[in-house]
Amino acid sequence: MSRTITFSKALNEALHQEMERDEKVFVIGEDVAKMGGDFGITSGIWVKWPDRAFDTALSEAAIVGLSCGAAVCGLRPVAELMFADFIGVCYDQIVNNAAKLCYMYEGKASAQMVVRAVTGGGIRCAYHHSQCVEPWLMNVPGLVVVAPATPYEAKGLLVSSIRSNNPVVFLEHKGLYNQKGEVPEELYSLPLYQANVERSGKDLTIVAAMTMVNFARRAAEELAKEGVECEIINPRTLFPLDKETIVSSVAKTGRLVIVQEGPKFMGYGAEIGSLVSEDVFEYLKAPVKRVTSLGTPIPFAPVLEDEVLPHYDDVLKACREAMAF
Amino acid sequence: MSRTITFSKALNEALHQEMERDEKVFVIGEDVAKMGGDFGITSGIWVKWPDRAFDTALSEAAIVGLSCGAAVCGLRPVAELMFADFIGVCYDQIVNNAAKLCYMYEGKASAQMVVRAVTGGGIRCAYHHSQCVEPWLMNVPGLVVVAPATPYEAKGLLVSSIRSNNPVVFLEHKGLYNQKGEVPEELYSLPLYQANVERSGKDLTIVAAMTMVNFARRAAEELAKEGVECEIINPRTLFPLDKETIVSSVAKTGRLVIVQEGPKFMGYGAEIGSLVSEDVFEYLKAPVKRVTSLGTPIPFAPVLEDEVLPHYDDVLKACREAMAF
């Protein structure tokens, strides 16, 4: 496995290979067919399968609703919402419909579908194209929220999300699309609900998702020079969360820093911080720290957006403080 | 102040008195005018002010959108959404429009409006009429989430919510509507963003909102017999949260139990647990405990719903465990 491709290409390949394998899979959304998606993720699909790629009107509730209905009939829709912020306009369909169908149908049918959405900031597109939406979703029983951090994960997790019988909101961070990494050519899947230990270490645990994994890696390198061995955990599936991996890491290291792109209040760091202090209270050697963005909408001007988004230096600072406590 | 009225009546009185005082206030929503609201909260308003009470179609996005637009023009809309679960269908209007207008307009105008919504379980109305929706909202900068627990608070907080220049989602727990309590007849307001210490104690802090305050009170009485002095904190405003009151209470007691009606994962207990362990780590004598519902949709049959919702006994158990740690 020495082939290196981008995160976007990895997603595209996952779709092509799964569509090849399973004719129940189709893609639907705005500009996903003829144009191949605004970010090119569905590129080439309509050309190969003109009957399995559907350009829709700007109707996100209909896109998700249609996907729910089709899923219940045994199809496997992969819907694209373009920017994750648009989940706002189809939130009911996701939280009150998709998330509850398996429960309603007592497991006889479910919303076996993927809603792909482009999340996060950094491209100067302001309030409505930059939010980290995972906190909107992670409190809704029945939903699965997947958030890959590398091209390898992008492909493997998208494949398992398509095969999952649960409704998966698949968050693609726009800051990762051009990131390159090694990705096997053959079709493979990665397990859902399982965190990945990106790096082992005995002194301090860093939990980080999506682009924040890059911050965590950089910080771990830097801290290694100071003799601090960080363990990095990337949840991959944000909800339902793999608590065990996190908790047992913190049981070992006694120190936890959570890095999260969205605002601090009620982000995933809130839950992770709480569950750790519940479960391994006695092992904690320092207070849990959260490095996050500021609690504001995302402004447009680069200096403003950069002010709001998490700062790499704050990751280092939080880790050092945890070590010094 | 010895008059005792219900929570519903207190809300109704707040509306009448504020409408009397400020002609910019109006009510809008489904069945709020001629019928006076499905729960009677707007009763009598249309009779008095036929030009300031508006029955709408089933169009929650339009109700909230209209309210945003009217608020920006200087009016003070009080919109009713009936069941809080319906926030799903107007989520975009709340999180992407109302919550961001003050920021967009740089403080020159804002969504000075109240969205009233009936939250929580217990009336056997299943998946779509029983959810605790505060986690949907508490992660969105710009929003205010108010959650009264008594008739006194219902009136005082609704008045301050109407007067607030921020968009307030005002959560009325259906289990409280018939609860009675002392309420002054005259118009008064209670401060937003300020928690209430319902009971002082030195051994253990219980944070609870809405109906859960009743659980907390009962538990505190029971534990008092065992010599445990509980301090009960009712946030009143769930977001932005009054951290100081919570944190300083835990600094004193060293023990924290959070009682929350919704599922554990990513509920307000997650944030409170985390912020406490960040800020007063050294003072914590026992792990923070959360008493919550199970992580499922809310089922219909009484035995099923009762299984899912938080159990009073678990509050006692959590407190005793915290004390015994």
Add this chain to the structure above:
Amino acid sequence: MTLSKDQLLQRYEDMVLIRRFEEEVEKYSKKGTIPGFIHLGIGQEATQAGIAASLKETDYKFPDHRGHGIILLSSHPEDRKRVMAEIFGKRTGLNGGRGGSMHVNDLKVRDMGNNAIQGSTVVTALGTAFASVYNHTDDVTAISMGDGTLGEGTCHESMNMAATWKLPILYCLINNHYAISTRYTETHPQSQLAEWAQGYCVPGEVVDGNDIEAVIEATGRAVQRAREGGGPTLLEYMTYRWQGHFSGDPAAYRPAGELESWKEKDPIKRAREKLMDAHGVAESEIQAVHDRVDAEVESYVQFSLESPDPDPAYATAHVYADIEVEGR
């Protein structure tokens, strides 16, 4: 089209079954035996029975919160007692008691379930219709929606997409004149809501919803059209609910005399008169129907009353298709 004597008698029995079912539900709801909110279809039996009779088992049905009648008639006869048991919240209910009146479904007859977010399934219905096209079957999808529900944005997204793609959907707009307390004329600009469909180049037709034959005739035509690839139709069934919005609502918002005038148009009475006057059916034959239905419904009630509550542990089953959530 007029129905034959036997057909009309069958539909008569269907309507009486709905009426008696709802009366018992109302009774046990008022007693408090049935928990929660109950929305009764009494007065709307011709619309419900006519829609149900126009669909085949493999057609997808999305009844609404007032749709016990469609649910009942779509289910297999041996399952009907389980519809009632579901409303009672019993373990033997069609969904083990976890859904109740607003969430009964039966996938084996493609009753996709009703729902308590108005307008939500109007877009879900796109998906079952889409699946018919994708899978090259001729199953149509019938979605029930009230006059009030037409206010929701999802109605537009659904109709726009269905009209563009010519999906096999029947929009069954059941106009019973009220959304809770609000008359449809106060919240919609059209004098007949069917006009709305014209904006999408979709046929919209007003149907006498209290005339079982008219319902079957119009619905049958629309079903046929959809089955043959002609796309969606909107049918506006004009009818009236006799009870309040939910069982217990005094319905003080109705003008005096309105209910009475609609009781004159009782769909059951009308069918009975037609049976007796035009088809020469004897009083005794009618009575036999009522006796049969009474006994039938009584058996549902007994079954429901005697059934056990669900096992509390069932509350945590099936949240996810593959993983368990924590129980107590």
Add this chain to the structure above:
Amino acid sequence: MTLSKDQLLQRYEDMVLIRRFEEEVEKYSKKGTIPGFIHLGIGQEATQAGIAASLKETDYKFPDHRGHGIILLSSHPEDRKRVMAEIFGKRTGLNGGRGGSMHVNDLKVRDMGNNAIQGSTVVTALGTAFASVYNHTDDVTAISMGDGTLGEGTCHESMNMAATWKLPILYCLINNHYAISTRYTETHPQSQLAEWAQGYCVPGEVVDGNDIEAVIEATGRAVQRAREGGGPTLLEYMTYRWQGHFSGDPAAYRPAGELESWKEKDPIKRAREKLMDAHGVAESEIQAVHDRVDAEVESYVQFSLESPDPDPAYATAHVYADIEVEGR
């Protein structure tokens, strides 16, 4: 109605101003000086200038993501450089650089701002129109929406409510044939989208959106109607965007020759021909307009380039009306 020579010349200048403004925005966007996504209105100047010219300062304007032109013409002349500075993300921008191209607003001229959730402000517009009625003023609300945006459910909720309550709203449906890559005929059932309004008993009119006089005539009539309490109107302006969806989109989805055929219908060229042919305006007079506009726009560019970045601390201001959020 035809415009007088002076009027037409004024509108000509408006259109040239939009064109030149957008050309400069495109240039600095391609250079990377302007951050983010930019949606250009080149080709749609007659629609934008015509709508702006039909409204008074106290009318509420909701431009869309492609609405720089309406924003520009609605703002006071001395503020126009600040529209550009906003798009550059500068401290001197109309909103201090925090909104950018998709979020420029100017409350003093009741430009309520554009928005990057399509269809979202279509319901907000109900509120400003409602406020006019509540406060007994005659201000109308004009909401711009693209052909694609008509897919959103909010359009229905808004139109239904506005039609029922006869709110003073102008639905300015700017049909430039595409929503990103998707032609409107692929996602809507009507041959002209204006037909949609008929389903709400609202007048829907198709307007030649590249003819400034036609735009002003139709818009003026609709504004008048709304001002006099006649309720909403939907105007479908047929036009075309010359650039891709956003600056940089190669627009490979357009059939060969389509762009060229629309360039033939260039609204600026058409107005110029009318000015010269029908009104006898001299080439030199036209040139003077262009020179003036060039200088004007150049001054905006210089202003924008020279303006300082916002103060980072401004990022946390005004999240709430009364309380501060934590900064760094």
